[in-house]
Amino acid sequence: MAIATINPATGETVRTFDELGEAELQEKIALAHERWRTYRTTGFQERAAYMHAAADLFEKEADVVARLMTTEMGKTLAAARNEALKCAHGMRYYAEHAAEFLADEPLADPSQVGAERALGRYQPLGPVLAVMPWNFPMWQVMRFAAPALMAGNVGLLKHASNVPQCALYLEDVFRRAGFPEGCFQTLLISSKRVESILRDPRVVAATLTGSEPAGRSVAAICGDEVKHTVLELGGSDPFIVMPSADLDHAAATAVDARVQNNGQSCIAAKRFIVHTGIFDAFTEKFVARMRELKVGDPFEPSTDVGPVATEQGRADIEELVDDAVSAGATVLCGGQRPDGPGWFYPPTVITGITRDMRIYLEEVFGPVASLYRAADIDEALEIANATSFGLGSNAWTNDEAEQERFVTDLEAGQVFINGKTVSYPELPFGGTKRSGYGRELAAHGIREFCNLKTIWIGSGAASS
Structure with a gap:
């Protein structure tokens, strides 16, 4: 994929970028390695001053940052501004x-291990490569960058190729x-060059948010190199509604969650599993609210749903929906792309939906809800x-x-009761099974x- 800003609402190529040459890439990795040697010795107070200054810039420039995100990946302007503030x-x-989370952990009674003092101390690892997706082009990066930099690590960002201006803004805002120069650098490179960076001994660890195939690749390479990884590989989250629920609240939240x-x-939320006793009532409310949503220009305040970020992404959605329909599924609303650009x-x-349909097991990355009837909690x-x-x-x-x-x-990294799943800095975030491993956010x-x-x-002293 070319490194370019392509407006998903129009299909227009706004700006293209040259990929880093090999010499430039090596210079950036060398700078990261050398910078870490000094940056790791800074104190929490100094790092916090830098981080607060970066937060000030995000708040001051929230409208500019929001327009950048909306232009590159199509989220509504209001959602983009909320992301900047987040x-x-x-x-x-x-x-x-950070100082609290990484404070020394002394053993209460060191004499039990024959010591005068015994403790655990958290120390930074070094340069970390972050391979990040386009869907939350600022927040996905920040939930890695903020803790990593506060811990004394330095970051190298390989962002998605369709959000290069977001990626460059992130480097610029930290600068x-x-x-100090080199603490956080953006690498405008293609995915095929990630392996060489992962195998570079100066890069000590990696984090990836993205597809399962991408996660498998990074995990395999880092496993071969014995390097630590954190992976978040997506999900097909259930949204279960039982008879005691407030149906109006549940239906309204279900639309927002989807x-x-x-x-x-x-x-x-992608799979909506509803008790048979309230299935018809919930479905009526849910479908009515989905039909009311306005699809259109993400810069317009009245728009509820903007475009899918990439042309291939829309094609993938259509394939899953068409496969289900051809196998006997029923479309209650939507299901056909509109005419026009974007x-x-x-x-x-x-x-x-039945088990032989692809949509039963595969993640739909777009505004498509799968609705299931369940006889009971089991x-x-x-x-x-x-x-x-x-x-x-x-x-x-x-x-x-x-x-x-x-x-x-529920087999999941997170369970939200009577609410939709949200990532909060205060709570650990991550998955289980093929949604990945490791945790972001909170102390973890x-x-x-x-x-x-x-x-x-x-x-x-020798014992007497």
């Missing part, structure tokens, strides 16, 4: 809590905030867990026993790219 919040969170970010979110696809609800859980993914999950019930059952038995996220060093200190 980045600032995440920066401040780690600026304020303008005062971070079409957030134009339906292109790893933690968007890569738009309407909010769509499909039911009558069948709801069976349908919910019948996927290789395990990122987020949602369950709607006011029955405490059912809530505990969902918390215990900043510790992922640290060496937890065991320190044992004796008296130095």
Whole structure:
């Protein structure tokens, strides 16, 4: 894929970028390695000052940043502005809590290991390569960059090829905030050059958010090189509704959970599993709300759903929907691309899905909801867990026993009861099964790219 800004609302190529030459790439890796040697010795207070300054810039320039995101990947302007402000919040969170999260962990009674002092100490690893996707072009990067930089690591960003201006802005904002040159660098390169960077001994670890094939590739290479990785590989999240739920609230949230970010979110609800006793009532409310959504120019304030980010992405959605329909599924709304320019696809609800349809197991990365009927909680859980993914999950019930059952038995990295899945700096984020491994955010996220060093200190005197 060419490195270019292509407006998904029009299909117009706005700007193209040259890929880094090999000599330029090597210079950037060398700079990252050399910068880490000095940056790792800075204190939390100094790093926090840089991070707060970067947050100030994000807040001051939120409107500019939002227009950049909307132009490159098509999310609504309001959603883009919220993303910019969320980045600032995440920066401040780690600026304020990094010292606490990475404080020494002393053994309460060091004498039990024959020491005068014994403790664990978190220390940065070095240059980390981040391979990031286009769907949240700022926030996905920030939930790696803020904790990594506050821990004393330095970052190298290989961003998606369709959001180059977002990628360059991120490097620029850290530079303008005062971070020493080389602490965070954007690499405008193609995916085929990632392997050489991962195998470079100066790059010590990697994090990737993206497709399962991309994750397998990075994990295999880093496994061969014995380098630490964190992977977030998407999901096909269930949204379960039981009879005790508030149906109006559940239906309204279901729509938001499905079409957030134009339906292109790893933690968007994608499979809606509804108890048979309320199936018809929920379906009526859900479909009516999906039909009311306005699809159009993401820069217009009245638009609810903008375009899919790439032409291939829309084609992938159409393939899954057409496959299901040809095998007997029923489309309750949407299901046909509109005429005209841009890569738009309407909010769509499909039911009558069976195991032989691709949509039963595969993730739909767009505003398409799969609707299932469940006889009871056991069948709801069976349908919910019948996927290789395990990122987020949602369950709607006011029955405490059912809530505990969902918390215990849903196979996911996150369970949200009576709400939609959201990533918060304050909570750990990540998946299980083929949704990846490792955690971002909260204390766990900043510790992922640290060496937890065991320190044992004796008296130095011979016993008498």
